[in-house]
Amino acid sequence: MKPIALSREETTEMAEKLKAYLEDEFELEIGTLQGEVFVQFIAEHLGPGLYNRGLADAQAALARRVEDFAEDVYGLQQKVPRRR
Structure with a gap:
């Protein structure tokens, strides 16, 4: 998997x-460079887990849609008349 790359x-x-x-939350002031380094750390070390969670959510949503589609297709089937 390629690493998460953020634009500038x-x-x-x-x-x-x-x-x-x-x-706001901790009354802690950091510089711009420190903030950017921290963002890169988060992207590298926490980003993949968050990304994977997003993929799992997308996969679950797609599976629900495929199931709904399969039900719709099944509903379109017509009964075949029985021969007497």
């Missing part, structure tokens, strides 16, 4: 959100 813009945006969260 995504990293910056996430770092700003992280900085704001840490300041």
Whole structure:
């Protein structure tokens, strides 16, 4: 599996959100570089688990749709008349 790669813009945006969260919740101020390094750490070490959870959710949703589709197709079947 290839590693999760964030664009510079995504990293910056996430770092700003992280900085704001840490300041609001813990009164902890970090610099921009620290925020970006932390975002990269999260992407590398926590990202794969979150990504896999998303894939599992998508797979479950797809399975439900396939099951619904199979039921719809079954409902379209016509009865074959019996020969007397």
